[in-house]
Amino acid sequence: MSIEGMRNLCFSPKSSSSSSFSTSHFPSPFRFGSRPSFSESITDKTLETAEPMIMKWNPDSTTIAKVTSLFYENRKEAWDFIKAVNNLQKAMHLVAGDSNSEKLTRCQMLMQIAMKRLQKEFYQILSINRAHLDPESVSTRSSFISTRSSTSDYDDEDDDKIVIESISEVEDASSVAMTDLKLIAECMISSGYAKECMKIYKIIRKSIVDEGIYRLGVEKFSASQIHKMNWNALDLRINHWINAVKIAVKTLFNGERILCDHVFACSDSIRESCFTEISKDGAMILFGFPENVMKNSKKSPDKLFRVLDMYTGISNHWPEIDFIFSFDSTASVKSQALTSLVRLGEYVRTALNEFESTIQKDSSKSPVVGAGIHHLTIDVMNYLSILADYSTILSDILAESPQHQKNSLPEKSLFGFSDAEESPMPAISLKVAWLILVLLCKLDIKAEYYKDISFSYLFLANNLQYIVARVRTSNLKYLLGEEWLSKHESKVKLFSSTYERLGWGHVIDSLPKNPTVGTSPDKIKEVFKKFSSSFDQAYQKYSMCIIPDRELLDDIKTSIGEKIAPVYREFYNAHSAMVRRKRNLTCMIKFAPEDVENHLSNLFFWNN
Structure with a gap:
């Protein structure tokens, strides 16, 4: 949309239905002869003060008012303008009982002009300060801004002076813009122009959020598009998403929530409506991506670590997600994030089972030259060592496994743990120990391919020593513990002594x-x-x-x-x-x- 089109959309004249006031419930003021009533006196004084200022900044009357911003030209005068509009609103209530009052007509006319001015100012501040009001700037500057709920706090001129001086000394461009937007929004909302204010705000801020999501490399893909992607292309998209989710949560959506809460602090319903419309579409695209990938891409244990990275991206930022999207109208965003977590968790559990199956299905029968380390041992331990770096996330995922899967594992003593331990072993520890046990059983079979049994035991000693060393030098040691290490180190010594006896016993004898x-x-x-x-x-x-x-x-x-x-x-x-x-x-x-x-x-x- 062109700038002119935006202006026409945002600054269309106020309809009669939206600018009129119901007067049926206001009693007619008392009159004593020709002497003006108290209400009329207040109204006269208000019009005397407000009319020159409002007309001065009538965007349709003077050249300077058309091309100049009130808030950039003279901030003190801008605040006086807001005060004059608020006083005008109060005066309108005083004379609202007389629908034929010339003063009421003048007040309504001035109010429409003032609102048109404020709409223009609101639009200009949002547009000109796109850089200063980017979510990152807002999210890092939110602590200083006052959350004063109404402009009534500024009725005293001394208070105005103190606040203005405070702003000029402490706040930067971002904070100044946020303060001005809040001031205008409160004035427009209290004057019955909430829809006009919200419309401008939603159009401009939504474009910023949508652009931010796109720039982070997050796009909306159909199920067929995901299904047709090869792994390299999909991996690139996943990598973009992993990098994007942290920035999107901590900066983009957090900054928008802070800005929205600040600008519309006077109305819970308005700030909820604005934030929801601004952020919901982008958030659904962001948090829906993992579910889309899980449902429509081919499953493979090799992709497990990328899946864990995506799970971590949501899980680690869940407190922020829960807070930012705490409105009832954004519940679907949190629901989508949770659904993606569930899908990712299901994939992880399936991938681990497939990895176990891959170990069991390894069909290589050629003995390793020199009774050295089998490639299966290296591959499995590399996999498990990286897996251990995700132990916290995996503990959460495996803890949610169906109970029958948990009960299907053998006694802990077969894993290298003591059955006498009172505290239950973490699910991730049992899973890792079980996968190593599956590997050891497979190595026992491969050891039988050596014609000389002494080579078999040297092969077992080499491979078990490699396993023990990888456990001790990685995070696996924290999952398996010293008891497991001690038991398996004893097995290494047993294998090596058996090799020595079978291979060198006749020399010694x-x-x-x-x-x-x-x-x-x-x-x-x-x-x-x-x-x-x-x-x-x-x-x-x-x-x-x-x-x-x-x-x-x-x-x-x-x-x-x-x-x-x-x-x-x-x-x-x-x-x-x-x-x-x-x-x-x-x-x-x-x-x-x-x-x-x-x-x-x-x-x-x-x-x-």
Whole structure:
């Protein structure tokens, strides 16, 4: 709409029906001869003061009144103008009993001119101060503005002076504009021109809110548009929405609510009507977007974190949403926000179940080279580590799960928790522990793909150690606790010791329990031969294995080394003289003590 069209819309002449006053209930004033009554005297004095000022600013009479703003030209005179209009309104009530009164006609004529002037001023202040009255400025400057409910507080000229000086010293352009708008609105409403005031306000402010929503990247999409979007396009829209919701709630809608409450402080019904019409459409688009996405996009566990971000966007700002849209007429906005929360929560619970199913369905059967970390372990723990960052939101979502789903989980002891704990475990803790248990069961199956059982246990030790380390270095530790960590660290030690027994037991057993006790040359020959063969075999077998965790690597190497190197050195030193005397035994000794230590030190060298 053009500016001229807007002006014609906002400043159309007041109809006779809206400007007339019912006088049936006003008694005729008493008259004593030709002497003016008290009412007439007051009216005369009011007209004497008000008429010159109102006519001076008649937008249809003088050039200066057409092009100049009263409130920008002289703020003191503007406040006097408002006072004159209020006094004129009171005078009209005094003479309202005489419908043929010339004074009443003059008052009505002046009132129409004054209202036309104030409509123009109201429109100009809203238009010119779009930048100063942007929601961000309003929301950060709201604390200073007075909430005085009527202009009667300004009847005393000294009060006027104090207030004006206070404004000039403290308030900025935003606050000045808000104060002027409130003053005009109260005057127009009390004079019976509420509809005209509201009309101007709604048109201008709604355009600002709608433009703000659009600039934040939030658009209204149909169900088919959402359904046809690929994930990259939809993810971009979701990202815009996540960034927009915080600004929209804390700044856009909050600022509009503050401005509306201030300007129309004198009327609860008017401020509700204005705020609802200004904000409702934009708010419904904003809070309806998540529900639209949930209903019309393809479900996937990969989208879970975006969904949690959207849930957080509404949940974290719910107190503000609840306050800003507290009117009965904006209840549908809160209902839409809650509906989106419900839909998002349902998606999260479904996605977690699908994620569990994805773990169970992993069909890879090729053993991991070097008995290292399986890609499934890495993927699941990355997923759960990020999930733990949303623990507060997830606790709320999972707490709303149907009771039969909660009761379907096994005893807590299977998760790594103690059944003796008195306090119930949070739903998110149980869910995470259960998903890790599902992963561990899957890893047990994958461990069976190794032909050598010692590799199976090294594989289990590596993967469980990775899981424990990720738990301890992420927010998962707060969900699972020290007891869970302690139990699973014990399992890592059990797996690693079993690997050691199966993989290196025959090497350890090849050495005598008492290496310094004298024995026959043939026995010495047999020990050296058996040890050399078993040690070389074990070293060749496991030198290509991988133990990515430094702590687990050191523990395994130290444990194996302590059981082999010192015993072999003692045996070697005890029988070195005999070896030197029996040349035919020299070929049986493949490793010197230093060689054994160096080999053990270089074991699992792929980690270096």
